[in-house]
Amino acid sequence: MKYILLMSGTKAxxxxxxxxxxxxxxxxxxxxxxxxxxxxxxxxxxxxxxxxGPEEARVVRGETKGVPVTDGIFPESKEFLLGxxxxxxxxxxxxxxxxxxISGAPGPGGAPTNMPIExxxxxxxx
Amino acid sequence: MKYILMMNADKRNFDAYAKWSKEDLQRNVxxxxxxxxxxxxxxxxxxxxxxxxxxxxxxxxxxxxxEPITDGVFPESKEFLAGxxxxxxxxxxxxxxxxxxASSAPGPGGTPGSMPIExxxxxxxxxxxxx
Numbered sequence: 418m419k420y421i422l423l424m425s426g427t428k429a430x431x432x433x434x435x436x437x438x439x440x441x442x443x444x445x446x447x448x449x450x451x452x453x454x455x456x457x458x459x460x461x462x463x464x465x466x467x468x469x470g471p472e473e474a475r476v477v478r479g480e481t482k483g484v485p486v487t488d489g490i491f492p493e494s495k496e497f498l499l500g501x502x503x504x505x506x507x508x509x510x511x512x513x514x515x516x517x518x519i520s521g522a523p524g525p526g527g528a529p530t531n532m533p534i535e536x537x538x539x540x541x542x543x
Numbered sequence: 544m545k546y547i548l549m550m551n552a553d554k555r556n557f558d559a560y561a562k563w564s565k566e567d568l569q570r571n572v573x574x575x576x577x578x579x580x581x582x583x584x585x586x587x588x589x590x591x592x593x594x595x596x597x598x599x600x601x602x603x604x605x606x607x608x609x610e611p612i613t614d615g616v617f618p619e620s621k622e623f624l625a626g627x628x629x630x631x632x633x634x635x636x637x638x639x640x641x642x643x644x645a646s647s648a649p650g651p652g653g654t655p656g657s658m659p660i661e662x663x664x665x666x667x668x669x670x671x672x673x674x
Contacts, residue, residue, distance in 0.1 A: 421594060422603075423624060464590070466629070468547060469664035475635075477548075477642035479657040485643030487662075496622065498549065498663065503592075509601075516603035517611025533602045536613075537624065538595035 419463060419505050419539040420512035422519060424532060425496040428471050441525045448522040456504060456515070463503035471497040503539065512536050545589060545665040546638035547629050548645055550658055551622040554597055561596075567651045574648045582630060582641070589629040597623040629665060638662050 426434070437445070456462035474497060475487045491497075502519070506512050516534035524530035552560070563571070582588035600623060606612045617623075628645065632638050642660040650656035 421592065421624075466547070467666040469666055473664055475639065475662045477639050477646055477660045477662055479646045479655060480643040485639040485646075487639050494620075498547075498624070500666075513601060513603050513611045513613050516601075517605045517609075520603060520611070521605030529605050531604050533604055533614075536601045536603055538599055540593040540595050540626075541591070 418507075418509075419503060420509070421537050421539055422502045422504065422512065422516045423535040423537065424499045424501065424519065425535065426499050426532070427494065427496060428491075429493075431471055431497070431499070437525055441523070441527075444523050444527065445530070449519070452515070452518055452522070453502075456502070461504045461506050461511075461515070463505050465500065465502045467500040468498055471495075509536070509538075544633075544635075545629060545631050545667075546635070547627050547663050547665050548638070548642045549627045549661040549663065550625040550645070551661060552625045552658075553620060553622055557597055557623070557625070563651055567649075567653075570649050570653055571656075578644060578648070579628075581644075582628065587630045587632050587637075587641070589631050591626070591628045593626040594624055597621075635662070635664075
């Protein structure tokens with residue numbers, strides 16, 4: 418069964434991340450890379466993507482005279498998707514364990530970020 | 544450049560959707576199938592996924608002992624990802640045009656749903672994070 422693990426954050430959260438030292442950011446990414454490698458080796462890896470920052474985000478609603486109506490204003494509390502992993506696992510518990518690993522990736526000073534990771538089943542199976 | 548088009552909805556929206564008539568659902572699904580085919584024919588299609596309902600959603604944090612801490616309680620206002628498309632296009636404007644098409648998918652009675660579609664650029668890799 419396929420699950421998607423969603424990492425989200427508010428603009429304030431993203432700003433905090435941008436203030437991380439280069440060393441902290443590199444350590445964080447190294448752990449994420451090694452998790453990706455482990456998932457590839459175990460055959461559970463399906464896909465991963467990182468998204469550009471919230472400042473580029475737009476919301477589109479329908480169109481007026483053939484022109485899409487776009488808006489770039491979001492509530493302060495809005496959670497923006499930062500990135501995701503899709504994994505193909507035997508059980509939801511295994512998906513939660515992987516999400517826990519991602520949440521435990523080191524942040525500033527090497528302490529786990531403890532970021533909440535939202536785990537959702539994929540409805541589309543092909 | 545790659546963009547992700549996301550449909551987000553709160554629990555009330557999901558509950559309302561669950562009450563759509565079979566005819567309304569079929570009309571919506573037919574639109575989505577045709578839309579996906581258009582994207583493929585135009586050579587901009589990369590991926591699409593639909594997600595399971597929010598009542599199955601869990602929020603997971605790292606536990607001190609290596610065990611994940613799971614929680615299934617979310618604020619009423621929480622926006623859940625319902626599904627997404629990834630497209631590979633020439634410009635953000637092209638992504639907005641395609642998002643507007645997705646937003647025009649028919650809702651109950653066949654009127655355009657006008658669902659908000661969040662458009663975000665997808666990063667190429669770690670290099671885009673400056674690492």
